[in-house]
Amino acid sequence: MKVICASALGMCFGVRDAIRAAERVTDPAGVTILGEIVHNPAVQEALARRGFKAVDEAAGRDGLPSTPGVLITAHGISHRRHSELEVSGRRVVDTTCPLVRHVHDCAQRFRQEGRFVVVIGRAGHVEVMGITGDLEHFAVVDEPEDVRDWGHPRIGIVCQSTTPPHRAEEIRAAIAAANPHSEIEFYDTICRPTKDRQRAVLDLLPQIDILVVVGGRRSNNTRQLALLAESRGVEAMQVECAADLDMDRLRRHRVAGLTAGTSTLDGAIHEVHRALLSVKPERKSRPTAVEAVCAMFRGCSPDENHDSGRMAPSARAAGPWK
Numbered sequence: 001m002k003v004i005c006a007s008a009l010g011m012c013f014g015v016r017d018a019i020r021a022a023e024r025v026t027d028p029a030g031v032t033i034l035g036e037i038v039h040n041p042a043v044q045e046a047l048a049r050r051g052f053k054a055v056d057e058a059a060g061r062d063g064l065p066s067t068p069g070v071l072i073t074a075h076g077i078s079h080r081r082h083s084e085l086e087v088s089g090r091r092v093v094d095t096t097c098p099l100v101r102h103v104h105d106c107a108q109r110f111r112q113e114g115r116f117v118v119v120i121g122r123a124g125h126v127e128v129m130g131i132t133g134d135l136e137h138f139a140v141v142d143e144p145e146d147v148r149d150w151g152h153p154r155i156g157i158v159c160q161s162t163t164p165p166h167r168a169e170e171i172r173a174a175i176a177a178a179n180p181h182s183e184i185e186f187y188d189t190i191c192r193p194t195k196d197r198q199r200a201v202l203d204l205l206p207q208i209d210i211l212v213v214v215g216g217r218r219s220n221n222t223r224q225l226a227l228l229a230e231s232r233g234v235e236a237m238q239v240e241c242a243a244d245l246d247m248d249r250l251r252r253h254r255v256a257g258l259t260a261g262t263s264t265l266d267g268a269i270h271e272v273h274r275a276l277l278s279v280k281p282e283r284k285s286r287p288t289a290v291e292a293v294c295a296m297f298r299g300c301s302p303d304e305n306h307d308s309g310r311m312a313p314s315a316r317a318a319g320p321w322k
Ligand code: SF4
Pocket: 012, 013, 014, 015, 074, 097, 098, 099, 100, 161, 162, 191, 192, 193, 194, 221, 262
């Protein structure tokens, strides 16, 4: 199987920094992690082996942990919760990503301006819960269908950092249409690593038959990469490790794209990449969009182009994980 890696994929600086901060903790048995430091099972297991306690993301919002120390994940928490922990005397290790902090700051600016705050993102996601934990008047919108006429003269919109840019634009337009008498301000708070990974997938899609996305099942940005491919008519397979690969499905394809969410360890990407390279396609798959167009201009059928095994010149085969 031919494997083309996305030009931007895998772990972002925010997650790397959070993991490093956890590694520097010298008394892990005395520290409770509020939720998952990243949505990555391998990282969770490694932290548990070191002795860290962990509480469920939602449950972690209530009450105080039993340990003297507490670690805030890259997803952040509300200022209220932060103060509660500090007042209780807990030692706080804060690994909140600076780009999540930026979302909090923007939402607070809107609140101070007296705006009704709309957060584009997933209700119940820990990052969104942290942002809305400091707001009184707000709505969380995940789909254009969730948009209402909120009857507020001034609206401020922010995005969960891992929102797909096209989704944010759709929802922003729906908000403007449903609230024609409101003065609306929008802060694009989608983080750069998310945008880079989304754009890289869009670049890949015309060259591939199937997109394999490596990342935790609970990772929003991982899920969004798979959804992006499916929304453009390209099959996607989301896996946490090579053992999750559906080999029967893969054998029906010839060219796979490979990408990974922002909390995926390099080792997991390597492992999946190696497994993909070992797949022997059963039969010719349909031509990719790029191959079909090239074949049309050459005057040959896409299948002839297939047999040659040629790839579009822009295709970056295998990449650093070959
Ligand atoms: S995905 Fe973006 S916001 Fe989240 S930790 Fe990474 S860089 Fe920060």
